[in-house]
Amino acid sequence: MQQLGVIILAAGRGKRMRSDRPKVVHCLNGVPLILYPLGIAQELKPAKIVAVVGYGAEEVKRACGEEEITWVVQNEQLGTGHAVLCARETFTDFSGDLLILSGDVPLITGSTLASLVRHHREQKSTVTLLTAHLEEPFGYGRILRDSTGHVVRITEERDANESEKKIDEVNAGIYAVACEFLFTALKGLTNNNQQGEFYLPDIVGEAARSKKRIETVVMAHPQEILGINAREELAMMERSLQEKINRRLMESGVTLKDPLTTYIEERVTVGKDSVIGPNTHLSGRTVLGERCQIDGNAYVVDSRFGDDVHLKFNVVINGCDAADGVEVGPFAHIRPGTELKGNVHIGSFVEVKNSTVGNGTKANHLSYIGDTVIGQESNIGAGTITCNYDGFDKHRTTIGDRVQVGSNTQFVAPVAVGNDAYIGAGSTVTRDVPPGALALSRVAQKHIAGWVERFRQMHRKK
Numbered sequence: 260m261q262q263l264g265v266i267i268l269a270a271g272r273g274k275r276m277r278s279d280r281p282k283v284v285h286c287l288n289g290v291p292l293i294l295y296p297l298g299i300a301q302e303l304k305p306a307k308i309v310a311v312v313g314y315g316a317e318e319v320k321r322a323c324g325e326e327e328i329t330w331v332v333q334n335e336q337l338g339t340g341h342a343v344l345c346a347r348e349t350f351t352d353f354s355g356d357l358l359i360l361s362g363d364v365p366l367i368t369g370s371t372l373a374s375l376v377r378h379h380r381e382q383k384s385t386v387t388l389l390t391a392h393l394e395e396p397f398g399y400g401r402i403l404r405d406s407t408g409h410v411v412r413i414t415e416e417r418d419a420n421e422s423e424k425k426i427d428e429v430n431a432g433i434y435a436v437a438c439e440f441l442f443t444a445l446k447g448l449t450n451n452n453q454q455g456e457f458y459l460p461d462i463v464g465e466a467a468r469s470k471k472r473i474e475t476v477v478m479a480h481p482q483e484i485l486g487i488n489a490r491e492e493l494a495m496m497e498r499s500l501q502e503k504i505n506r507r508l509m510e511s512g513v514t515l516k517d518p519l520t521t522y523i524e525e526r527v528t529v530g531k532d533s534v535i536g537p538n539t540h541l542s543g544r545t546v547l548g549e550r551c552q553i554d555g556n557a558y559v560v561d562s563r564f565g566d567d568v569h570l571k572f573n574v575v576i577n578g579c580d581a582a583d584g585v586e587v588g589p590f591a592h593i594r595p596g597t598e599l600k601g602n603v604h605i606g607s608f609v610e611v612k613n614s615t616v617g618n619g620t621k622a623n624h625l626s627y628i629g630d631t632v633i634g635q636e637s638n639i640g641a642g643t644i645t646c647n648y649d650g651f652d653k654h655r656t657t658i659g660d661r662v663q664v665g666s667n668t669q670f671v672a673p674v675a676v677g678n679d680a681y682i683g684a685g686s687t688v689t690r691d692v693p694p695g696a697l698a699l700s701r702v703a704q705k706h707i708a709g710w711v712e713r714f715r716q717m718h719r720k721k
């Protein structure tokens with residue numbers, strides 16, 4: 260069995276992005292560009308994955324997290340050919356084929372790459388190129404063929420003459436190459452071109468000159484090979500990716516009331532018969548169950564919801580774990596570390612952070628619940644605040660089952676309330692409340708008879 264190695268080119272700055280950040284860390288649908296080819300490369304289970312980084316190398320490495328990659332640094336960006344040459348040392352005791360991917364071509368699929376490698380091997384080819392016919396080939400390297408259809412070389416947009424510019428078959432920047440030939444050919448490259456760079460595609464001309472076999476796999480769906488060089492392309496690709504995700508969701512039984520304003524990231528899953536309203540953003544590792552309803556204006560990150568959950572208009576939810584039948588909103592803010600058990604209701608202008616709320620408990624109006632554990636079937640009255648922060652440390656509030664918290668209550672944490680307790684409205688709770696007790700901490704009400712009339716007369720005299 261021949262070995263397969265992968266090289267991902269990601270050292271360029273991406274000048275056309277006009278960014279201080281390296282191009283490949285810009286996000287497409289919430290995921291840094293570099294992670295797209297990387298993920299696909301991993302699917303192929305190659306012997307080795309080498310990424311060539313240079314501009315903003317540390318930031319690119321960070322974006323890749325814990326992935327198993329051999330990093331190679333191209334200190335000066337002298338061109339794609341030079342970039343691949345930088346990886347030579349990592350393939351000294353390697354014999355087989357190298358698959359070269361571009362960090363800025365995100366939509367390429369595993370099956371396309373698998374068929375590229377398969378074709379390369381079946382044909383015993385030296386260089387196999389992925390190409391496509393584009394309606395607008397501008398900016399891409401063009402494939403030059405002789406009268407018999409054999410590839411003779413590739414010319415870059417900036418080096419092409421007028422008739423070459425009319426060629427609509429473009430180089431995807433993705434190649435399967437015999438390892439030995441590759442590094443020999445790269446050593447012979449020159450930078451005698453408009454950009455003064457060492458072009459990787461020039462190995463194709465070299466292969467033709469030395470009568471090596473050159474094969475092409477022409478893509479039926481050119482979408483896959485589109486590269487990102489500028490922000491406008493990023494936005495357009497974001498839109499087409501979004502359309503694809505939306506279509507997939509609708510096909511799987513999800514209703515999107517306004518697909519044009521529905522932004523759902525790749526990794527999100529939504530269960531059947533869920534209905535999603537306009538201006539909904541679901542991102543990260545969000546999971547939504549079946550028959551859920553999102554009214555609209557929802558911004559949801561890394562959260563899990565069971566079935567039959569209802570998110571009413573205007574909610575911001577991050578890092579929430581909600582069971583079946585939960586209702587949130589309108590106008591609610593759920594922050595990381597929140598667990599909402601079955602049928603919990605979190606209502607308008609309620610913020611919950613790092614708290615667990617038990618089955619059937621309700622906090623329907625104007626509350627802040629932070630660093631708190633609440634049992635089941637309790638009711639948190641309007642205007643309840645957990646005072647969890649003393650300027651230095653956060654403290655916990657614990658509220659039991661079936662507790663009735665009167666409106667406008669403050670819990671000065673750390674404090675605990677036993678099961679079945681009642682808190683009188685307007686109380687400031689500073690000490691633990693025993694189970695079954697009524698806690699009252701407000702000043703007793705008194706009446707001063709005739710006070711109003713005396714007050715008025717005093718003013719009339721003035």
Ligand code: UD1
Pocket residue numbers: 268269270271272273311333335336337338339340341342361362363364398399400401413415429430431432457458459460485486488
């Ligand atoms: C490249 C190809 C072009 C092809 C197109 C497809 C070259 C010379 N041209 O052009 O034929 O049609 O891709 O998308 O290869 N990079 C480095 N080091 C460098 C330069 C670039 O690592 O010194 C990396 C970039 O980070 C990027 C990739 O190589 O990920 C491609 O570079 P880019 O400058 O975008 O090449 P294109 O002009 O798009």
Ligand code: CA
Pocket residue numbers: 363486487488
């Ligand atoms: Ca490019």
